[in-house]
Amino acid sequence: MLNLTLEQVKSxxxxxxxxxVxxxxxxxxxxxxxxxxxxRCSSRNYFLxxxxxxxxxWARYSFVGYxxxxxLKILMAM
Known part of the structure; x- marks a missing residue:
């Protein structure tokens, strides 16, 4: 995983x-x-x-984002 400095992110x-990030x-x-x-309290769109x-x-890592x-929403007809 990259460890960027604030200056690198701005660049x-x-x-x-x-x-x-x-x-x-x-x-x-x-x-x-x-x-x-x-x-979930901060955003309507989030994922795990x-x-x-x-x-x-189960492995070691969990990725949470918002x-x-x-x-992308997929609807399947049953």
Whole structure:
């Protein structure tokens, strides 16, 4: 994962429309769903992506995001 300085982010922002920013958090006492519940209070559009190893076991990382630039909604007729 990139560790950009504020100056680097500002420089990229002059050249690109969006600059991804990430923060790694140690959350021994906070589950991904509890964290997502906090994000939910700030935004109507949010998501949680969980990593899985071998298709069966929960892996180490969870990705939480909000206010995406693009939202894709798929409706399936049953």
């Amino acid at each position: 990229y922002a002059k050249e690109f429309k969006a600059v991804p 990430a923060k790694e958090c140690l959350a021994d006492m906070l589950t991904p769903l509890a964290f997502l519940n906090n994000v 992506l969980e990593s899985i190893e071998g298709g069966e076991h 206010d995406p630039v693009l939202r």
